[in-house]
Amino acid sequence: MSDKNLPVKADDEQHGAVEVAEPIADPGLEPHEYRITDIDPKAADRAERQVATMFTLAGLLFLGACVGYFAIPRDAILEFGPLTGNANNMTLGLCLGLGLFLIGAGAIQWAKQLMVDTEVIELRHDANSSPEQKADIIEGFNEGAAESGFGRRKLIRRSLLASMGLLGLPAIVLLRDLGPLPGRSLYNTIWAKGVRVVNDVTDRPIKPSDLVVGQLVNAQPANLTPIQEESPVEYQNAKAKAAVIVVRIEPAKIRTKPGRENWGIDGILCYSKICTHVGCPISLYEQTTHHVLCPCHQSTFDLADSAKVIFGPAARPLPQLPLAVDAEGYLVAQSGFTEPVGPSFWERG
Ligand code: FES
Known part of the structure; x- marks a missing residue:
């Protein structure tokens, strides 16, 4: 930056005049670009179906993990080119891994395409929150929850809840590997x-x-x-x-x-x-x-x-x-x- 851009000075007894940088001018916000899903209800519906499909597929994969666990013999071997592994373990890993990936991908798609896309400028403030600010945060959270459409978009909500519920099933099924109960x-x-x-x-x-x-x-x-x-x-x-x-x-x-x-x-x-x-x-x-x-x-x-x-x-x-x-x-x-x-x-x- 040239001297012309650093004109403000302060007097200092020991060091003489000290140059102080001016704050950079607020560049403001670029013009907001609306997403296709903001202006086209059909596109929004399409995005909603995509998200629901991903959540549903995830649920099916979790079920597939349970079916594979029982249906595939423990000693079966699966070969993928140079990779060789136990078929039961690989099925479990692939189904659970893909299922979790689809839950994550669906959540990202939901946030990017369907949740409210408002741009705001937030000024810096004290680290401590006042009671009013805390109340604001809670209100904002509730607003965000409402704007995310979690309550309104039943298809997404239900498919997500169903797939997350099914995610618990493999965890329960795998308890079987701990061995028979000691009983009496x-x-x-x-x-x-x-x-x-x-x-x-x-x-x-x-x-x-x-x-x-x-x-x-x-x-x-x-x-x-x-x-x-x-x-x-x-x-x-x-x-x-x-x-x-x-x-x-x-x-x-x-x-x-x-x-x-x-x-x-x-x-x-x-x-x-x-x-x-x-x-x-x-x-x-x-x-x-x-x-x-x-x-x-x-x-x-x-x-x-x-x-x-x-x-x-x-x-x-x-x-x-x-x-x-x-x-x-x-x-x-x-x-x-x-x-x-x-x-x-x-x-x-
Ligand atoms: S096993 Fe703990 S005292 Fe005997």
Whole structure:
């Protein structure tokens, strides 16, 4: 800019005259150009149909994602030139991606072609809004909502609401991939009347005479081994629920819960090994106190007192397995567990 354009000066004691730029003249607004949809009602209707078509197609694509999820085999492969991928995943991705694209494209078309196209000049003002300005904003928002035609243009509104509603459907359907609901699976383990208690390392059945006072053994049901040969997955599931600890405590130190008087054999008691907090396997046993500690969050259970929680976040005692001795002198279960094993989410409240 030449000196001629910077003529305003201010006196400054230290620096002498200082040049100050003049504000640029307000260029004003260019003449407003009306859109075809502003002056031709047919064009406006056409634009409205285009927007509604995009929203409707989006809804159909969301439905297509759900249909494809169930109809396309999980192992089907789709090839696009050099690209190869799982057909189920690709269908889901394409349908959801295209559907969302059409919602966005429809919204842009709606705003550009049909919403009010007024040009305004807004002068700068203080950052803080006064109560009147806030009221103005709310009023302006309400006006804008009215001018957008959301209430008036029923076709667009309904197709948008329908497609957005259908967008939630794939999200619900995909929850299925989280796996089957646990249901009452933790109420049942493979322990049953007469099932022998075996050492989980040697797989040998345990006799009461194998245990000395103060000893704790990790054990499992004898009927677990045949499952291992049939299905490794079933075996892991069954073992995760049926693992137990067998402990021998001096009988005089045991405080038996009413109703459990015959659940132990000469001070030998059997409890679930699965912590009732969030399911870690426990076995850090301190024989002088009869306390067993869970290594995950330090829940501590008193095995001499029906595995009552004496410390930590666990909400309930370890379930106890009633024991008996079979005709050959081995430890067996009197029945399965009488309460669910594992974390205590289920029966809260
Ligand atoms: S899992 Fe045992 S204390 Fe948390």
